[in-house]
Amino acid sequence: MQLIINVNLRRLALALVILMPCAAELKEATLQILRNGENAGSYILQAGDPSLAEWKLPPLNIADQTSADHTQSDALIKLGRALFFDPKLSSDNSRSCASCHRPKLGWSDGRPTAVGLNGQPLDRATPSLYNSAYGTIFTWDGRASSLEEQALGPVYDPSEMGSSADELLTKLRSDEYYRKAFAEVFTEQLITDQFITDQFITEDSISRALASFERTLLVQNTRFDQWVAGDHNALTLSEIRGFGVFLDSERGSCATCHAPPNFTDDGFHNIGLASFSDPDPDLGRYNIRPVKLMRGAFKTPSLRNITLTAPYFHDGSAETLEDVVEHYQQGGVSKGNLSPEMKDIDLNTQDVDDLIAFLRAISITRDDESINMASEQ
Amino acid sequence: MNTALKVLTTFTLWFSVGYVIADQLPNVGQKDKKFSVEKLQVNVGDTVTFTNDDPFFHNVFSLSPAATFDLGSYPQGESRDITFEEAGEVQVECAIHPSMQMTIEVTE
Numbered sequence: 001m002q003l004i005i006n007v008n009l010r011r012l013a014l015a016l017v018i019l020m021p022c023a024a025e026l027k028e029a030t031l032q033i034l035r036n037g038e039n040a041g042s043y044i045l046q047a048g049d050p051s052l053a054e055w056k057l058p059p060l061n062i063a064d065q066t067s068a069d070h071t072q073s074d075a076l077i078k079l080g081r082a083l084f085f086d087p088k089l090s091s092d093n094s095r096s097c098a099s100c101h102r103p104k105l106g107w108s109d110g111r112p113t114a115v116g117l118n119g120q121p122l123d124r125a126t127p128s129l130y131n132s133a134y135g136t137i138f139t140w141d142g143r144a145s146s147l148e149e150q151a152l153g154p155v156y157d158p159s160e161m162g163s164s165a166d167e168l169l170t171k172l173r174s175d176e177y178y179r180k181a182f183a184e185v186f187t188e189q190l191i192t193d194q195f196i197t198d199q200f201i202t203e204d205s206i207s208r209a210l211a212s213f214e215r216t217l218l219v220q221n222t223r224f225d226q227w228v229a230g231d232h233n234a235l236t237l238s239e240i241r242g243f244g245v246f247l248d249s250e251r252g253s254c255a256t257c258h259a260p261p262n263f264t265d266d267g268f269h270n271i272g273l274a275s276f277s278d279p280d281p282d283l284g285r286y287n288i289r290p291v292k293l294m295r296g297a298f299k300t301p302s303l304r305n306i307t308l309t310a311p312y313f314h315d316g317s318a319e320t321l322e323d324v325v326e327h328y329q330q331g332g333v334s335k336g337n338l339s340p341e342m343k344d345i346d347l348n349t350q351d352v353d354d355l356i357a358f359l360r361a362i363s364i365t366r367d368d369e370s371i372n373m374a375s376e377q
Numbered sequence: 378m379n380t381a382l383k384v385l386t387t388f389t390l391w392f393s394v395g396y397v398i399a400d401q402l403p404n405v406g407q408k409d410k411k412f413s414v415e416k417l418q419v420n421v422g423d424t425v426t427f428t429n430d431d432p433f434f435h436n437v438f439s440l441s442p443a444a445t446f447d448l449g450s451y452p453q454g455e456s457r458d459i460t461f462e463e464a465g466e467v468q469v470e471c472a473i474h475p476s477m478q479m480t481i482e483v484t485e
């Protein structure tokens with residue numbers, strides 16, 4: 001008799017231990033956010049909930065993504081990495097792609113706007129390259145529709161790297177490492193005849209290599225991603241509430257533009273930055289698509305690893321995430337051609353704190369292994 | 378058995394004909410950041426209606442010589458019309474979401 005009671009008591013204790021985390025889950029489960037749109041149902045903000053599936057980054061089928069017929073081989077990626085870090089790509093051998101897209105600064109540069117060859121600031125901020133493999137349109141105004149198409153833009157830009165096709169090809173063709181590497185990648189054979197190896201070093205093959213390397217700069221496993229995949233301990237309650245603010249069309253309404261799964265709609269919006277009121281403002285997308293709506297519209301950036309890439313916005317006008325949220329709280333500053341999706345949001349202090357906590361949770365920490373691996377040469 | 382099959386075939390045919398006709402009506406939906414059709418053929422003088430079925434704004438514009446227009450931006454449930462006056466191929470795009478593209482072939 002005694003024994004049985006003991007056992008039962010132990011069971012009870014065990015049940016309590018099991019129930020405790022359930023209590024936390026219950027709190028989590030009460031968070032439901034109505035999705036935008038008729039009969040769209042709601043998001044249930046609980047780790048692993050099926051309603052969150054659209055926030056899972058799909059595995060990349062890289063062969064499909066390359067506009068090129070050549071698939072992404074390890075050798076091609078390695079070659080791309082060498083090119084990305086090589087100052088030979090600039091006319092005076094002073095800078096590489098990585099001078100602006102710096103691995104430890106989220107593949108951005110920590111400056112409001114990039115710095116030109118002559119040391120003068122350029123017009124726009126250096127964007128992060130994280131998850132560009134998921135992107136469908138590139139640069140702030142979307143003038144390139146693939147990473148391959150974008151790759152040589154900065155090389156030939158007089159204020160960025162100042163080189164030319166002739167100069168670039170001459171330099172790389174007279175470099176023994178590249179002669180060997182290109183021929184090996186594209187023929188899978190060791191070729192030493194220079195006349196032949198030269199044929200493999202072309203604008204096309206250089207672009208392919210750079211793009212293939214860029215497609216490896218991924219961030220797919222933030223605490224947020226772990227939570228979406230089902231890990232109840234990955235996010236704090238404040239971060240989960242912050243995700244609620246982010247999704248809720250009555251509060252942050254951020255996900256309309258920073259849409260699943262990569263926190264971007266690959267679309268263009270004027271979010272009312274103060275600089276749009278400048279006498280001669282950057283018209284952004286309008287330069288590429290002269291439609292009124294596009295005056296002062298820029299591409300929606302992805303937000304994974306956002307903590308690594310301050311300052312923010314195409315003009316670098318927000319120093320911190322707090323500044324960014326303050327901008328949205330005001331519903332934009334320059335309202336001349338404001339996107340109709342910019343609502344007058346009114347977040348309380350708790351919402352703001354939660355939202356910012358959430359933005360940090362979609363970033364890996366600066367000393368994360370994967371950053372250091374990627375930056376190794 | 379045979380009759381059943383005939384009835385079925387007739388119904389299927391009837392339905393698919395109905396479907397094709399409905400499909401040719403110049404009404405284009407905008408849903409999940411896509412136009413409901415990729416290609417549409419209309420006659421000069423026809424009016425095409427674009428209806429936004431997504432819970433956010435869309436736009437419709439074209440810079441093609443056969444028809445240059447910008448229908449602005451409008452929310453879910455609203456539509457915009459455009460009448461085609463000239464024959465030719467018209468590339469239609471949403472300025473907000475450039476992956477939304479379609480072609481309208483306007484014939485005499």
Ligand SMILES: [Cu+2]
Binds near residue numbers: 436474477
């Ligand atoms: Cu659209």
